[in-house]
Amino acid sequence: MTEPIKITTPLSEEDVMKLHAGNKVLISGVIYTARDAAHKRLIELIYREKELPLELNGQVIYYVGPTPAKPGQVIGSAGPTTSGRMDAYTPKLLSLGLRGMIGKGARNREVIEAMKKYKAVYFAAVGGAAALIARSIKKAEIVAYEDLGAEAIRRLEVVDFPAIVVNDAYGADLFQQGVEKYRRAPRD
Amino acid sequence: MRTISAIEITKKVRELCISAACILEPDVAAALRTARDTEQSPLGKEVLGQIIDNFEIAGKEGVPMCQDTGISVFFIDIGREAVIDGSLADAVNEGVRQGYKDGYLRKSVCHPLTRVNTGDNTPAIIHTSIVDGDRLTIKFAPKGAGSENMSRLKMLKPSEGPIGIKTFVLETIREAGGNPCPPIVVGVGIGGSFEVSAILSKKALLRKVGAPNPDPEVNAMEVELLGLINELGIGPMGFGGTVTALGVHIETHPCHIASLPVAINIQCHAGRHKEVVI
Numbered sequence: 334m335t336e337p338i339k340i341t342t343p344l345s346e347e348d349v350m351k352l353h354a355g356n357k358v359l360i361s362g363v364i365y366t367a368r369d370a371a372h373k374r375l376i377e378l379i380y381r382e383k384e385l386p387l388e389l390n391g392q393v394i395y396y397v398g399p400t401p402a403k404p405g406q407v408i409g410s411a412g413p414t415t416s417g418r419m420d421a422y423t424p425k426l427l428s429l430g431l432r433g434m435i436g437k438g439a440r441n442r443e444v445i446e447a448m449k450k451y452k453a454v455y456f457a458a459v460g461g462a463a464a465l466i467a468r469s470i471k472k473a474e475i476v477a478y479e480d481l482g483a484e485a486i487r488r489l490e491v492v493d494f495p496a497i498v499v500n501d502a503y504g505a506d507l508f509q510q511g512v513e514k515y516r517r518a519p520r521d
Numbered sequence: 522m523r524t525i526s527a528i529e530i531t532k533k534v535r536e537l538c539i540s541a542a543c544i545l546e547p548d549v550a551a552a553l554r555t556a557r558d559t560e561q562s563p564l565g566k567e568v569l570g571q572i573i574d575n576f577e578i579a580g581k582e583g584v585p586m587c588q589d590t591g592i593s594v595f596f597i598d599i600g601r602e603a604v605i606d607g608s609l610a611d612a613v614n615e616g617v618r619q620g621y622k623d624g625y626l627r628k629s630v631c632h633p634l635t636r637v638n639t640g641d642n643t644p645a646i647i648h649t650s651i652v653d654g655d656r657l658t659i660k661f662a663p664k665g666a667g668s669e670n671m672s673r674l675k676m677l678k679p680s681e682g683p684i685g686i687k688t689f690v691l692e693t694i695r696e697a698g699g700n701p702c703p704p705i706v707v708g709v710g711i712g713g714s715f716e717v718s719a720i721l722s723k724k725a726l727l728r729k730v731g732a733p734n735p736d737p738e739v740n741a742m743e744v745e746l747l748g749l750i751n752e753l754g755i756g757p758m759g760f761g762g763t764v765t766a767l768g769v770h771i772e773t774h775p776c777h778i779a780s781l782p783v784a785i786n787i788q789c790h791a792g793r794h795k796e797v798v799i
Contacts, residue, residue, distance in 0.1 A: 355564075370636065400585050400627040409625055410585040415667045415700050437667070437758065438700035459568050459758055460667060460702035461791045463588040465575040482638060483588075483627050495571070497564070497760065508699060511761020515562055516754030518691075 337495070343391030344432040346452045352498050354505035358456065359493040364393045364435070366487040368414055371478055372422040379425060386477035386486060390430035393456075396437075398483035399467070408473040408489070412463030413437040416455070420444050427451040435496055439508050449504045456496035457507075469494040523600075523655035525799055527607030530657070533797045534616025537661040538593065539624035541795040542585040545576040548729040549792040552767040556704050556757075565762030569704075572757070572790055587791045590626035591663030593617045593645040596724065602655035613659075614643045629666070648720065657799040660727055668701035668789040674719055677781040686711060686783050687746060693785045694750050694766070699759015702789035706730055706768045707750065710784040713774035718782035725770035726788045727796075734771055743769045757790075767792075 335357065340348060342362035352358070365387050367375065378385055396416055400409030416436030423434065424447035432453050437460040440448075448455060458466055472490035479485050499507045553576075557569035579586035595613060599605075605612070621628055621642040628642045652658075673693045677685045690709060697705075710721030733740040746769045756762020767790070776782060 398588060398627060398629075400588050400590060401625045403584070403625045406584075409627070410579070410588045412588050414589070415670065417700065437702065439698050439759070457699070457758065457760075459571045459575075460699075461587045461789060462571045462575040464579040464582065464584050464586055465571060467584075468578075483629075507761075508759050511562070511564070511756060511759070512698075512754040513761070514754065515756055515761045515763055517752035518749060518754075 339493070342393050344393065345391060349432055349452050349454050349502050352454050352501050353503070354498050354501045354507040354510060356498040358496050358498060360393065360456070360496055361492050361494070362490070364395045364489050364491055364494070365476070366395050366397050366489060368396050368398050368484050369418055370481050370484040371486050372419050374478060376422045376425060379429070389426060391432050393433035393435060394426070394431060395435040395489065400483070408467055408470050410463035411467045411470060412461055413458040416440060423447065427453050440500060445500055445504065445506065448500055448502055452502045454498055454502060455500040457499045458494070458496045466494065523603050525603050525605050525657050527605055527612040529799060530605070530609065530612040530659070531616040531619065533659060533799060534613050534661070535620040535623065537659065537795050537797055538617055538620025538626065538663070541661055541663055541793045542590045542624060542626050543583050544580045545586060545791065546794060550576060552730040553704070553790060556764040556767060560757065560762050560764045562756050562760070562762035564760050565757040565764065568757040568760060576791070585626055587665060588627055589629060589665035589667060590621070591665045591793070592630055593642055594662045594664050594723070595645055595647045596660040596662070596727065597647060597649045598652045598658040599649055600654035600656045601651050603657055605657070609649070610647060613645050613647055617641070617643050617645045658796065659799070660794065660796045662723070662727060662794045665789055665791070668705065668787045671697035671701040672722070672784070672786045674715070674782070674784040676715065677783055679779065679781045681781065683742065685781070687742070687749065689783055690746055690785055691749055691753070694755070695753055697787060698755055701787045702791070703755055703759060704757055704764045704767045704790050706770065706788040706792055707746070707766050708786040708788065709769065709771045710786070711771060711773045711782070712776035713782060714776065715782055717774055718784035719786070721772040721774060722784035722786035725772045726786060726792070727794055728770050730792065731768040732770070736773070739771050739773055743771050
């Protein structure tokens, strides 16, 4: 296997254009957590033209709801959740400058088109590898919606967070390519 | 009659919740190691390597292998010669409450409409059956939503038969793709009624990975479906590969002459299930 590409957030358009579906990456810098409930609130703020609790430009959102940290831990176990549940909200966030998302599972057509249009990238982390991934998270603090518990928005500082490019800004899709390559059964 | 203490049930359930989240059962661990050896995609192999490293870290450090520590599902067999000195449901729920708090597990249960979190992962889902003997067997299967959400149920026409069943299973797995965290275990409930097929599909996941159904005809379908699923090319986490499922477990029940209910419940690679006998 090829060596992973090291990238640092926030991501510029130039950073994103260097990434291609299937690339392994190690992400360092600040990323923000948000999942179902936090996305719903962010979108409501956007439609009411209110200020957001985080700056979206160039940022990467990680779809995760960690377990509570044990005493002495930075964060509990913190693997990716299914990204498709955020599809309804994502094109709007991409139009406001969001550059990357980390999750698991496939995105819908609208999100893939929006990634091409606004030059963004979707990474997958290994679902269920929550204890392993937590080791790359060096700092975690809640920046909004503390009442949501595991679903609050957290600012994470990560070093060499392991992920794989699934959808790049050129419209390529690792899920499609990978399954195509290993499929032995006829499609219907 | 033998008396079983409700306090003892709470204690055992608390322990089950914590150990199931942190320590992967040996059968699942072995199946994942075999999968890493047989997977043909280099990326798939690497993903399986991460999954194995992860459950080893979780077991060693006593932390949850997955952040989705699930909704708490129990199958409890109550011996007809046993009496519990209190409410079974209360004892189980108290065990869940304590286990999820003391084990630093995520509380993932909410009101279905308001989405307000209940705060302690209760109420648990409890299925009970009365069996012979004076023991209480508690089978715990915490279930994450990533795989649960990919489950399906369909009332087939009897004329659709085994081909219709296999087509429905393959469609469901293909559409699920990487979402349920493959390699998965596929539970299939065939027959009974609408609700029985669903319960059977979940019960099927309690078997040791790959353990065959004792009925040779049913087992033949398990073997055939496992082969067909692994030809879909989905692979570990959906990145493409030759290991999409570790096992297919089918449970059956006689059904009405006019119906053929089929339910599919998918288990992610973190196949957490633990059992205790009191």
